[in-house]
Amino acid sequence: MNDKIKPAHQVGPVSAFFIPQVMQIGIGYLSFQQIITKYSQQDAWLASLISGALSLGILWVVLRLLENERQFGMPDLFSIHTRIFGRRIGTILNLFTVTHVLLFAIMSLRSYIEIVHVWVFPQMSMFLFSLIFCLIAWYIVSGGMRTIAGVCLLSFIYLVPLSILTLFIVPHAQFENLLPLVDHSPAALLKSCYELTHVYLGFELLLYVYPFISNPREARKWAFRSALTTVYFYTTTLILAIAYFSQGELQNTIWPTVAYWKSVRFPLVEHIDIIAIVLLLWATIPKVCLCSWIIARAVKFTVPKIKMKYSLIVILALMIAGTTMIHSGLQVKRLNDVYATYGVLIIYIYLPILLFCQWIKKKRGRSAAS
Amino acid sequence: MKQKAVLIAPLIAILFLSGCLPTSIIDDVLLVEAEGVDYLGNEKVMGTITMPNYVENPNPGSAGAGLPTTASMLRHLSGVTYDGKSLVDRFQQSGQMPIRVGKIRLMLFNTAMAKKGLYKQIDLRNRDPDSPRDMNFAVVEGSCRKLLTSADYQTQIPVARYIQDMIEQNTEQNYPESTMESFMYAYYGDYMDPFLPIIRKQGDHIAMHGLALFKNDKYVMRLSENRVFTFKMLFQKFNQGVYDYEFAPNKHIAFKNVHTDVNYKVKNGNSAAPDIYASVNVSAQVRQAYPKSLSKASSPVMEKKLNRHMAKQSAQLVRRFQRKGIDPLQLGQHVRSYTRNFDGKSWPERYANARFHCKVDVTIKQTGISE
Known part of the structure; x- marks a missing residue:
């Protein structure tokens, strides 16, 4: 397992842009405005900037962790865990982080189904949809990392029209709503920041993908560009939401982004919102693919005997089961909360601690050698 | 296979x-x-x-x-x-x-x-x-x-x-x-x-x-219909509207607005009687006028008349709204936007006492193709 990844299996450095980007932008994009403005009303965009800056900081931590690890073997989270904490504790920690990845996949898939149920097909069978979905995921993941990166690129391209659709509401926006600037206490802003972290989650998956990206020096730059693009994307969407809705209405709207789409009018295509929701399928496919690939790799790392080909099927079956077990919108919301808290715990608390541990280990190693 | x-x-x-x-x-x-x-x-x-x-x-x-x-x-x-x-x-x-x-x-x-x-x-x-x-x-x-x-x-x-x-x-x-x-x-x-x-x-x-x-x-x-122009003028930026002004009994002048914009400023937003300043700019193109009432030379006079008339009408309109306790012009929203730590709870009472100052500036861009 400590071999280097063959260049034939590696992807170009630009993938470090597309992969985290696509992981970050998902179903949360449809609804994040309402939750965030609850605490800091017109200043929520500031919270978005702060959260974005924090996510850039954590990205730095992630890349630092990986680069420090390169000299000891494979630069990914699994190797870091086992090297620093030993085989047994390392495996437990792997389980701890990989559970979050599994939760991420289930959450993305289930939230997408939820959206389709509410807006397009209330009768759609959850089981059959997730089955077909996971078959697609199986097909893509069987193609290996390069195929997954390709799907991420496609997803990015397909989602560009959706962000352009948002421009249609600019003429209806009243930017006066953003005033007075910075009229909220730091506590309210922090609360909003906390609510926002879960929409910025996803870039940390670089921890698992990194060894597959060639030319790390370039890749790091692309990773930062990706995080910056996400910050820009979410902040502009948020500013538009504040300007387009009155605060009372925003608190009343569960999916503000879909409400934007509902007010777009084309002469022939009357319901742009439905088309946009169907297109959003492309935001979910790469997530489920990458997550199941990561989990399959984790299984292979722990028990090298099991081939990824076989574990993948079990993992996808697990995802289908997990998805169909969640019945109501309320449960989706609760799961989302669990996922968000878990994510905050990992990103803002666990990763910095890990970097610290790595540093200690390095110090000790050096003092032992001298 | x-x-x-x-x-x-x-x-x-x-x-x-x-x-x-x-x-x-x-x-x-x-x-x-x-x-x-x-x-x-x-x-x-x-x-x-x-x-x-x-x-x-x-x-x-x-x-x-x-x-x-x-x-x-x-x-x-x-x-x-x-x-x-x-x-x-x-x-x-x-x-x-x-x-x-x-x-x-x-x-x-x-x-x-x-x-x-x-x-x-x-x-x-x-x-x-x-x-x-x-x-x-x-x-x-x-x-x-x-x-x-x-x-x-x-x-x-x-x-x-x-x-x-x-x-x-x-x-x-x-x-x-x-x-x-x-x-x-x-x-x-x-x-x-x-x-x-x-x-x-x-x-x-x-x-x-x-x-x-x-x-x-x-x-x-x-x-009523003849107040709608004034309402829209105070409500949003627009063009293509037509306003009919009866400057003397049975003598009308009607203009089409090429462009209208409105700006709000607020002072003492948290006091018992906030001051709301509206300044409106209207660029007008005269479509119809009482014969001999308007020419290029006399248009500044007409502009002044229009300014006074429209400002008065706007103030009347707002006073009517205040008396009814309604705020269709979203003045409260303007006050909120320009006031730090806006006190929203007492706003309904303060709205009734708010002082509305309106300044209208009409510019007659052209008076038609004949003198």
Whole structure:
């Protein structure tokens, strides 16, 4: 397992842009405005900037962790865990982080189904949809990392029209709503920041993908560009939401982004919102693919005997089961909360601690050698 | 190869099996285009829905294809139900084909309904994922049912599209925007009240008839047609409106505004009597004037007159709103925007005492092609 990844299996450095980007932008994009403005009303965009800056900081931590690890073997989270904490504790920690990845996949898939149920097909069978979905995921993941990166690129391209659709509401926006600037206490802003972290989650998956990206020096730059693009994307969407809705209405709207789409009018295509929701399928496919690939790799790392080909099927079956077990919108919301808290715990608390541990280990190693 | 077939076969089977979701094919459903609600009293309403009729006239081109050319589909349904009931569900039992809300264009309320309060109807619309946010709401003077079901209009296009076209072209001129989007904005927003256009049937056609101003969800005040320009001038940036000014008895001058913008400033927003300053710039193009009343040389005089007149009218308008306790101009929102730590709780009382200062600056760009 400590071999280097063959260049034939590696992807170009630009993938470090597309992969985290696509992981970050998902179903949360449809609804994040309402939750965030609850605490800091017109200043929520500031919270978005702060959260974005924090996510850039954590990205730095992630890349630092990986680069420090390169000299000891494979630069990914699994190797870091086992090297620093030993085989047994390392495996437990792997389980701890990989559970979050599994939760991420289930959450993305289930939230997408939820959206389709509410807006397009209330009768759609959850089981059959997730089955077909996971078959697609199986097909893509069987193609290996390069195929997954390709799907991420496609997803990015397909989602560009959706962000352009948002421009249609600019003429209806009243930017006066953003005033007075910075009229909220730091506590309210922090609360909003906390609510926002879960929409910025996803870039940390670089921890698992990194060894597959060639030319790390370039890749790091692309990773930062990706995080910056996400910050820009979410902040502009948020500013538009504040300007387009009155605060009372925003608190009343569960999916503000879909409400934007509902007010777009084309002469022939009357319901742009439905088309946009169907297109959003492309935001979910790469997530489920990458997550199941990561989990399959984790299984292979722990028990090298099991081939990824076989574990993948079990993992996808697990995802289908997990998805169909969640019945109501309320449960989706609760799961989302669990996922968000878990994510905050990992990103803002666990990763910095890990970097610290790595540093200690390095110090000790050096003092032992001298 | 065999392995692949084993995998692909169930996939195809699943795709076909799960494709069996209920469909709504446009030829096989009745697509509701307009809903009208007349209040009957005692929480009962008379609901009316209209559907477009795609095969009204014999079509010489459709030889044998589709429906027989003499066929006519159900065009409207009405009946009594309770306030807040989804009309589509109510009339499903009388539907020739499934009735669906695809792209509803219009929602009408008669004055009694609007005076009684629309909160149930608004909730119904806001909850429904199918209703588009660009649909139009309007208050009808008279009966919605009569307006929607009359067959004596000059135009042949379905009445819902007729009314929507009329409202839309008017909102590009004198009337302020009044789609579901802007109504919900003001209805759910704090420190503001919504408004809707009033329409009524006049013989063989329909006409706009001023604005209905709401206090929360209740219609409390009517703004007559000649005040609508002033209202829109204070409400938003616009052009293409026409204003008619009677500067002396039976002597009129009418101008079209090339451009109008409005700026608000607020002082002492948290005091008992906030000062609201509105400054309006109007670029006007004179369309019509009393003979010999206006020339290039005398236009500054007329401008001054207009400035004074429009400022006075604006102040009067706002005073009327304050007396009624309604805020369709969203002045409260302006005060909130320009005041730090805005005190929202006491705003309703302070609004009544707010001092509104209006400065209008009319520029007559041209006076026509003759002296």
